Amino acid sequence: MATVAEQLRCTEKGQLTYHTKWSPRDVIDTSRPTAKVVRNIDLVFEIKSIKAALEAIDDDAQTFYKNMEEENARESRKEKEKISSVNVAVENSPFNFEIIMQDCDHLVYEEKRLTDQKIMENRQKFYDDIVRKTHEAAILRREQNMRERREKEEKERIFYEELEESSLRIRADLQKEHENIMRTRQQQDEERRKKLQLLERQRQKEIQDKFTKICTNIRNTYNSILTEIQSFEPKNCPEIAHSKIPVLLQSSNAVFKQTDLAQKELKHLSDEHVLRTQNDFEVLKSNQACVTEELAAVSELVRKNHLEQQELLKQQRLAAEAEKAQKAKLEKFPAVPKQTARACDQKYETLKAKMAEYESSGAKLTGSGSPELKKLVMHLSKSISVPIGSITGRSGSDIKRVSRILTNIVKGDQVTVGNKTMSTKGNSIAIKFAENLIAKKLVSQAITQVSSNFSSAFSIALIVIAVWAESADFGDLFLAHLQTRCIYAVPKYHKLSKSGGDDDLKKMGYEIGDDGQIEGQDIFLGRMSGLIRLYAAIIQSPAPPGVRNHPHGLANGWLWFAEFLNMEPIPDISTTVLFDFLEVSGHMLMKSYKSQFEKLLYAICYDFYPKLESVSDDKASLARLKMFLEKCMKEKKVPVPEGRLDKNFWNTYHSGQVVGE
Template sequence: MGAFKLAPRCPQKVHDIVVDPEPNWSFESLSSELHSLEKKLHDSCSIPVPFTKVQSREFWNRKGVKRSPMAFVMSLSNEETELSESEREEDHDLSMVTAKRFNCDDLYMSDSDSSDYELAFDAQSYLMDEVGLVESALFERSHEHHLQVQQEDIRNQLSAIETELMTEQEKSASAFARIEKYREARKELERKLDTHYQRKIAEALDNHLTAIQRDHELKSQIEERRIRSDAAHEEAKRKERAFHEERLRQERARAEAEAKLRFEEAKMAALEAERRAAKEAAEKEATEASKRIAAVASQQEAAKPQLNADSSNMNLQPQGSGSNRTKKSQTTGDVVRAAQTALTLEQGRLLKLKELEEANRTLIMTSNMDFSNHERHISRLIRQIRGIKENVRVKASELVKILKNPSCPQSISVVAFAKKVVSHCESPDNAVFACGHVIVLVASQVPQAMDLLLAEFHRACIYTVPKHIVYSKSAFESKEAYYKDIGHREDGGKLESVKDYLKRLESYMKLYGALVQTEVQGVPNIHGPKEGWAWLARFLNVLPANMYTAVALNAFLQTAGFVLFRKYKSQFTKMLHIILNDFLNALRERGDSELNPIILEIQSYIEDNKFCQEPEGRSLQGQLLSSVMVPESEPSRGHYY
């Protein structure tokens, strides 16, 4: 059975639409053709179209895979159609029927319901003949199947779109996270770069300021070196002038001392000549008297005893008076070595103390009161003095109360205070610097106590004047008498040893040195560093170099040297050079091996600059004492300096 050609029963053209079935059309061509038809219908339709297609149709299979745009072929089976032998031979090579392309440009098509289609095609003829029930059912079945396939495809597409959308969202979230992380990293990097830049700026500024400061310091150092150099040059000139003036002064002092010594020698020679002349005159007068007595012995026997007594008196009196004058002149000329001003001050203080003691004895004898309790209280307070500021404040305050107590005359309590302070020097636990503070604080309230205390010092130790007594056989009856004059004590008819005497001498001088160097803020020291400087000058100008003077000088320097150096600076160092060159050399020239320890101690003190170091115990523990001892209502007594 041969193939047959299908031809539509309708006209070939309907409203310029060519019925041209073409079996080799592809899906893509068909889709584009339908799209163009819909567009033409939309443009030519006067009735609004409820739905407008914006996307071209696509065909999918049941599995959701897009079909390839291939042509479809219409064919008929040999079982359904039988052709003649001749037709089979004509169309032997044709298994397919080619359909012509049809054009529906002028045909109006709408997506509305079937009534619209019926209205649109009422006046037109059908394109194809009516079909039977089977073909209609088959077509309906195919159409339903196609709709199901399309729905399945739509679901698959929606699922794929949702999956793709979720994937895109995840990618977007990941991208946003990466962008945020990058932004944070960039901010951190910018912060670090900003910090680094600020650090660089700060370092550069610091280097610049350091360079400027270094330049200023260098200029300041150069200026300071120039100023110090000029000051050192001026100081050297001043020291040279001062040294020259000091040398001239020493030469004048030596000349004056030599002249005074020559004057004293001449005076002694004149006194000796006068003594001899008086002795010769007395002997001559005695001889003449004896001759006269012998001549008239026979006439005046009754008057002989009287004449003999008169002659005896005339012989003895000139001799005795001459001996006393000789001893006195030797004592004042060759025996005592001291500055005249120091002797004058000593005599005035001792005279004041002696007068006050005599008045106190008279007062005690005429009074019925017992003042020994006050003396014991003063002694106990002095023994309790320690190197603590609170202790010093309390003890000084109690001593001032006792000295101002109206129940006991101040003369008695002041004399007792002076005696107890000086006697306390011998105690091994004597805190000399603390005791010096107490003395200054008490004397600021009771000025009379300072002169009486110094008088007791002079009585106990002649080197606090300073004064030295030289031994002379013609001036002293014995060696024991000389030791008593210089201060040796006698116990049970036996004098103390030189070692014990030197120990007491050192303790007296240490307390005296601590007194003159004491400085309390707001409280005047009546016998302060100025008096200590005067003592040292008088000591070096007049006193000889021996064991006693060396011990006294060393003890004084150990306690007062620090303050004297701080106050007088270069002048004090000149004094130390004189001690080192003159005084110590004079000690060495004596050739006494017992002097070596004290020589080494003084030499070490000067050469090691120990005078620059504050002595141990000088600084008291606690607060200052001036605010406690000096009332605010009372002005400080600066006139006692």
């Protein structure tokens, strides 16, 4: 019995299996019926079932051994009593006791055998009860575990069902709360929007009133300027045309027109419009003060001129008398020749004559009644205008594409326009027309593009150089068109005639509208800046790959500086042109001429700049030029202009197509 308990206690995994093939060593006493009982058991118990079985086995075993000890004690007493009675009988009996003892021993042995058999039967019955009780306890424990598991699962199921119902209720409540919040927020947003609209209407009304008041002030100031000029005596005074009054009047007229147009067309005004209009009003008041000063100066000048004229007439009478006395002597000597004109002025006149010749030749082509020539002119115009309009500084491949189209046209090679192919080969008039048109279009492109984006001058300059390298006639025409639109590229100042009319302003570079209004000073200076920057960019830009000699290189920049610094400066434009030309070409001129160019910068700083200060009222332009010159003199170098394209740019590539190819 102890062996079975030991085997039950030695399990490791909480489960115990009894096998039918146990060896005799698994049971200490093989004579007992325990081995037979154990060999017939094949059960698997859980840990709790095993503990219950062990407790049951221990209780029954203690009771069994206690009963066995009591029974053995009774049997011993009985046996002793029998032995004592037998001994008494033997002593008193006349019989042969040896035979009797043998019979007694046999009876005792038989009785012992029967007793042992009964004991074994009881023991077998006891172990059968133990197995039965153990099996029943295991079954009860397993049923209890199953019942507890089912109860637990049922509780969990009920718990999760209640949890799901609760979550659904909470979700529904949250959804309702969210809808209420969104509804409230929409109402608040609507109220806020209405308040903002009301405030915006009030603000617009205030801005409109303020804008209207400023416009009224501008109109009154402009009328005062006109009245002051018209009431000036004497009428049609030529000194007015030579003063700043035409420019101031044109600027005031532009401000007035801009304000009047804004008042008519602008429906939604902002603080920016009011601020801009206020600035215009300040400019107009400044112009009014300048006009008053100029009129006073003109009046003083008229008075001085009148006195000088009277003095001159007096001197002329005295000189006439002296001339008659010396006439005989003067006739013996040849007349002194007039000073020869500057080389750049002669070249300018030559270029103008050449441009007029090409314009006349082109007029014959465009005015021809031949359908074929008209078609040729249309195709040429399209093949030139489209690529020029698509010039960008994106990559060298784009510049090469545009320049290839234009050079093919001037060389007479075939050019594809859309789905059609054309050529100017053998038609000299068409080639002249194309060269002149390309030059004119490039200058127009510079006016449109460079005036608003200075860095675009470098990409246009590369196109000009590429075409110029193929055709020297194109270069002359380009210079002619450029110098016609910007006389300061010669460099040259136009001398005003006594009449001081619109022709003089046009020759100076001003544009006059169909209504006779002169463009604003800022617009005029911006266009001149764009054109002079283009000319400077051409001078300092690298030649295309394969071109050994630059068609119009840095030497022309040195000549321009030499001629420009030898002229007396005029207000505003001289400062602007000098700064633009120096900023664009100064870096390469310094790199090429080094110390010589440093001397030129020194001459500008200490000789020419004081002259600019004495004639110019544009303090901002003077300050900008002064800062630039001081930086160059301090660092002993001229900075690289923003957007400059070096020789490596020709090798850059972009996969996109250029319009017109």
